[in-house]
Amino acid sequence: MARDMSDKDILKMELEQLQKEVKNTREPVSKTAKEICEWVEAQAAEDPLIKGVPEDKNPFKEKGGCIIT
Amino acid sequence: MCDQTFLAITFGPCDNCTQNKPLMNIYLKNEPINYCSLCVELMACQALAKGETINTLKAESESLKAKLEEERAKLHDVELHQVAEKMEALGQFVMKTRRTLKGHGNKVLCMDWCRDKRRIVSSSQDGKVIVWDAYTTNKEHAVTMPCTWVMACAYAPSGCAVACGGLDNKCSVYPLSLDKNENLSSKKKSVAMHTNYLSSCSFTNSDMQILTSSGDGTCALWDVESGQLLQSFHGHSADVLTLDLAPSETGNTFVSGGCDKKANVWDMRSGQNVQSFETHESDINSVKYYPSGDAFASGSDDATCRLFDLRADREVAIYSKESIIFGASSVDFSLSGRLLFAGHNDYTINVWDVLKGTRVAILFGHENRVSTVRVSPDGTAFCSGSWDNTLRIWA
16 A cells, blocks of 8 residues: 555555544653663563573473473 | 667647646656656656755754754763773673574574573575574574575563564464474464565564564564564664664653664654754664663674663663774663673674673674674573674573
């Protein structure tokens, strides 16, 4: 669809979009960044790629070993 | 021999103003029309509103963009890595290839994990779509598509079907059966129809709806059973290369990225583009929602990955290094969102600490560009597909 539109139509579409976006509500980065960090801290304890998985429990580490069905 | 074209100038009454003038023979909607040059100019100007030209539109667009940046900058009071300084640094990273899935005859273009955390579907340039058991490396199903360059594939949430598409401009769903002898191609269901190649597809929370993105610049939501178009999303001005759905708890939105360097966030129900980010310097190859749903990351041909915060409405981090000059083709987060895996065209996978903005590891192993990277649903491993025809599972 975008390929069939003339340059003018594309510009008009972008313009309307920008007019809408200027009205969006925004929060300060200090607040949102803090919340992201807190969320990660809460979840990081459960993240197998961070805390590591003991060799015998990880289905990928042992080739041909325990297959969890 | 005789390959010169001559423009015959006709002279006579104009179809529009009826004056006798040299006429321009033009075609409007396949109908030949003879207008004098003055009338042709007037006709071209009719579409423009009073005082509106391409230049005025551009100028207005630029000033709005500047205003938007100003509004965003007001809230940019601190950097993400500053807030993350107090966090513990990550330990030494040891990740190795645990399985190598060989079997594709050509470049692997896309892959997806099944929710059972062990099955994988992958698609390749040679038109084959293969379902693997990642624990044993066995191939469970194989389908040959009628087209080459199958750029998109996705596993259904139930694990009972896969969707795929590419240069055929369609997205087709194949129900997977347990019967090995059954010909899967016979059960194929064509769901989506675009006017250009299919770049990415994803099931929504159920097997019943599929979201697709295409080289024709649009994204679309389809009902699988009837093949009906439920909603279409217009707003990109060039090919859309990637999309990702928001994690189910946070609502009905998805993000898409394209060759127009923009990443757009859409509301699935209304079809509206709610937010748009244009800070990348080249095509965006991959977008992925942050596990909390409040942010998303993107990987681009400009060799950087960036994190965009949806509530602050701005880019909050750039993951790049002078030494990384090849584009990132695919990105994914670990379960907690602390790590970002990015597959690059220089055959490596870079692993970043999302919050501190530092690289924690480079993974070598593939012998050609890495085209797709996906973390498993339970976060115990991630899989990468490459143009070297193999997939690797890392843990």
